[in-house]
Amino acid sequence: MKAQSDIAVVGLAVMGENLILNMASKGFTVTAYNRSYHKVEIFLAGRAKDQSIRGADSIESLVASLERPRKIMLMVKSGQPVDDFIEQLLPHLEQGDIVIDGGNSQFEDSNRRTKALAEKGILYVGAGVSGGEEGALKGPSIMPGGNPEAWPHVKPIFQAISAKVKDENGELTVPCCDWVGEAGAGHFVKMVHNGIEYGDMQIICEGYLVMRDLLGMSADECQTVFAQWNQTELSSYLIEITADILGFKEDGEALVEKILDTAGQKGTGKWTGVTALHLGVPLTLIGEAVFARCLSAQKSQRVEAAKLIKGPAPSFSGDKQAFLNDLKHALLAAKIVSYAQGFALIQEAAKEYKWDLDYGSIAMMWREGCIIRSVFLENIKQAYDKHPELDNLMLDDYFNDVLASAQSGWRNVIAAATVNGIAMPCISSALSYFDGYRTENLPANLLQAQRDYFGAHTYERKDKPRGEFFHTNWTGRGGATSSSTYDV
Numbered sequence: 001m002k003a004q005s006d007i008a009v010v011g012l013a014v015m016g017e018n019l020i021l022n023m024a025s026k027g028f029t030v031t032a033y034n035r036s037y038h039k040v041e042i043f044l045a046g047r048a049k050d051q052s053i054r055g056a057d058s059i060e061s062l063v064a065s066l067e068r069p070r071k072i073m074l075m076v077k078s079g080q081p082v083d084d085f086i087e088q089l090l091p092h093l094e095q096g097d098i099v100i101d102g103g104n105s106q107f108e109d110s111n112r113r114t115k116a117l118a119e120k121g122i123l124y125v126g127a128g129v130s131g132g133e134e135g136a137l138k139g140p141s142i143m144p145g146g147n148p149e150a151w152p153h154v155k156p157i158f159q160a161i162s163a164k165v166k167d168e169n170g171e172l173t174v175p176c177c178d179w180v181g182e183a184g185a186g187h188f189v190k191m192v193h194n195g196i197e198y199g200d201m202q203i204i205c206e207g208y209l210v211m212r213d214l215l216g217m218s219a220d221e222c223q224t225v226f227a228q229w230n231q232t233e234l235s236s237y238l239i240e241i242t243a244d245i246l247g248f249k250e251d252g253e254a255l256v257e258k259i260l261d262t263a264g265q266k267g268t269g270k271w272t273g274v275t276a277l278h279l280g281v282p283l284t285l286i287g288e289a290v291f292a293r294c295l296s297a298q299k300s301q302r303v304e305a306a307k308l309i310k311g312p313a314p315s316f317s318g319d320k321q322a323f324l325n326d327l328k329h330a331l332l333a334a335k336i337v338s339y340a341q342g343f344a345l346i347q348e349a350a351k352e353y354k355w356d357l358d359y360g361s362i363a364m365m366w367r368e369g370c371i372i373r374s375v376f377l378e379n380i381k382q383a384y385d386k387h388p389e390l391d392n393l394m395l396d397d398y399f400n401d402v403l404a405s406a407q408s409g410w411r412n413v414i415a416a417a418t419v420n421g422i423a424m425p426c427i428s429s430a431l432s433y434f435d436g437y438r439t440e441n442l443p444a445n446l447l448q449a450q451r452d453y454f455g456a457h458t459y460e461r462k463d464k465p466r467g468e469f470f471h472t473n474w475t476g477r478g479g480a481t482s483s484s485t486y487d488v
């Protein structure tokens with residue numbers, strides 16, 4: 001083992017332990033530290049035995065064990081614990097040392113911490129890490145942002161431990177980790193990743209619901225369809241595990257049918273939705289995915305409502321295979337809309353926070369190692385390679401063509417689900433966004449008139465240049481005074 005460690009990892013829970021083992025397996029020497037020291041002892045005697053991993057029993061010994069510039073990665077619970085630990089560390093650090101937060105921190109916290117630490121001469125990195133326990137051990141997707149001066153020091157370690165994608169020669173050499181951008185950009189991208197994960201999961205669940213309740217398919221039959229879809233352009237980790245889950249048996253019966261239909265959530269989908277509202281970006285699909293989990297959690301109300309509120313009894317007559325093909329198109333189209341909305345959110349944040357982002361590179365960071373990994377991300381990379389400033393992914397030729405051919409099946413599925421009383425909040429809201437986005441004249445002319453009528457909020461006119469505002473005394477009773485204008 002080297003006399004001084006390359007990096008320290010603080011926090012020996014599921015992510016920290018596995019990242020340390022991953023780093024050691026790539027030839028780095030790592031110092032392990034945890035608030036409760038007994039976990040360090042257990043780790044050193046167990047999984048870390050005979051590896052290039054040393055323990056530290058105090059912050060002083062942690063800092064002393066590191067070569068300079070020191071790199072200290074926190075894998076602790078996000079929020080106050082991160083600030084508390086940074087406070088404890090600061091008196092022991094020197095100019096140019098690097099603090100990395102690899103937890104699920106809010107991007108505003110990373111904006112704040114990058115600035116506050118830079119004022120003290122300490123380089124801060126806020127890195128989103130995705131892939132859970134297995135990813136952390138074998139190769140996660142890592143999305144680092146923060147102080148760019150830190151990147152050359154952190155890059156060799158992060159790119160060595162991250163998941164890899166094949167290069168043009170078919171070799172697994174392209175790391176699913178690259179510099180995202182300044183301050184909180186890395187954690188912002190990780191947040192949107194998690195929001196997209198909510199959307200992808202809900203889209204799949206809506207497909208399953210239609211198969212089960214409209215087509216009357218068993219879990220085994222659904223499993224066969226998802227396994228087939230995993231050989232198509234829908235191929236992804238989440239479709240793959242869905243097939244596995246549907247085929248899993250307990251006492252000869254599908255376990256999935258025994259699981260209570262109330263979804264949990266830890267909040268990253270909600271943050272994505274709240275951020276979209278703040279930035280004024282329509283993120284309808286992810287928003288619906290969060291609300292779908294909320295509605296599922298109202299189980300006792302739904303049990304009562306199911307008795308009292310009657311809708312149509314689902315029944316399907318027609319060509320089942322053709323309908324399943326339509327359903328596949330509906331899932332694909334909704335997924336395109338979800339990523340188009342997610343990337344539009346990242347683009348708006350880049351403008352707001354003045355981050356210089358490479359959208360194709362972000363797509364490649366999600367290509368492997370994380371929960372939303374899929375072949376589809378390759379097409380997103382290509383779209384941004386062609387047009388780095390593309391306003392919306394749906395405007396890219398490839399995605400426009402896919403949407404054009406998926407459109408009629410997508411509409412058929414939503415029509416059938418609507419007639420049969422089956423809720424598809426994500427797949428149907430995606431279609432509303434798609435139709436709204438391609439509509440030259442929305443009814444917001446009437447909306448502006450309503451706002452001017454009751455609140456003198458003014459409107460712009462089609463027959464006048466943009467930026468000129470008018471107020472009409474609609475009733476003859478109001479005055480000529482208009483309200484000030486403002487944007488969301």
Ligand code: NBP
Nearest residue numbers: 011012013014015016035036075076077078081103104132
């Ligand atoms: P947890 O989020 O469960 O955090 C547990 C760790 O935080 C323990 O080492 C604990 O020390 C330490 N800790 C706490 Br709690 N408060 C502390 C404080 N005030 N000062 C110092 N240490 C403190 O661990 P995790 O699931 O491994 O996740 C770590 C981070 O990675 C989190 O931000 C999480 O959101 C993120 N993440 C998790 C996953 C996943 O799949 N679990 C995936 C991606 C990202 P103790 O042992 O002394 O209590």
